[in-house]
């Protein structure tokens with residue numbers, strides 16, 4: 001985490017808000033399925049001007065309704081953005097970051113899975129740092145309002161000494177030969193699916209709630225024969241003092257929710273003094289140990305946008321960091337730890353044993 005002061009030092013340019021309060025100029029790379037949530041947010045922010053959209057499929061870029069490009073180099077040359085938002089698959093990230101930094105952009109936000117490997121992700125972080133550019137990973141789940149509520153409750157000591165956290169991912173979209181084809185068809189071909197593509201959000205969320213794990217154990221399965229990667233996964237994180245976090249993910253099963261994509265599942269956060277529970281409608285309740293009564297800490301509501309509007313929350317967090325100098329989460333250097341843990345999860349499953357030594361991020 002670093003503050004606006006160090007941002008100013010690193011970029012050597014003072015505050016990002018330009019003379020006369022001119023808006024931050026933002027261009028986006030990628031205009032596929034998930035990009036729509038990004039574009040909606042960028043358009044809605046008063047201190048931002050969306051100046052370009054790029055996709056190798058030019059029609060998709062044109063559908064956004066701003067200057068459209070099918071090649072990143074051309075977009076960078078024609079628009080000179082302050083910020084590039086990368087919403088393309090991992091194999092495009094490193095080169096896009098290299099080109100954008102070389103072009104002098106001051107900040108880049110990049111979707112997860114971040115780059116194709118830990119080595120590539122490290123190189124991307126090095127490139128950005130050497131140029132004094134900010135590089136933030138779009139790891140949005142920690143910005144979901146229910147995790148902010150849970151974190152606050154933990155910090156306030158509402159459930160005594162924390163003993164364990166469980167998240168059950170139950171998206172219900174993984175059965176049969178048509179699994180994922182309507183929304184994210186590339187899921188069927190990913191050699192690593194559940195942990196790399198989706199479970200990674202809880203690697204980061206567990207870090208957000210509990211800090212860095214000391215060891216991981218994982219058991220991964222492929223249940224739907226039509227796909228290449230795993231679609232069910234357990235991973236357990238070990239922390240000091242007997243604290244554990246368990247991710248129990250299964251894309252073939254669902255949970256009780258109007259929309260299984262609001263939270264993607266259910267969580268329990270259990271301490272000596274009580275339990276916090278996250279339901280599929282995004283509500284968080286607290287029950288004191290020994291009691292049957294529940295107190296609502298966060299009520300269910302019709303959240304605008306994806307996953308409790310977490311795309312907006314993340315983007316606003318970065319814009320505030322750039323313009324106001326507020327401290328930033330999710331910088332690429334710190335996020336290398338997430339990728340190192342992800343690799344340890346696959347290694348644990350391969351070896352059938354607990355992994356304590358993560359590759360140094």
Ligand SMILES: NC(=O)c1ccc[n+]([C@@H]2O[C@H](COP(=O)([O-])OP(=O)(O)OC[C@H]3O[C@@H](n4cnc5c(N)ncnc54)[C@H](O)[C@@H]3O)[C@@H](O)[C@H]2O)c1
Pocket residue numbers: 029030031032033034035054055056057060070072087088089090092111112113138139140184186197
């Ligand atoms: N954080 C989240 O909650 C979340 C949710 C869904 C997807 N994602 C991530 O967002 C990224 C995009 O996912 P998606 O579902 O939108 O995928 P998608 O396949 O629908 O869209 C990707 C787009 O990138 C374009 N593209 C690929 N290579 C390109 C290149 N070299 N130059 C220009 N354009 C290129 C494709 O034409 C496509 O339109 C993935 O990394 C995915 O994991 C994140």
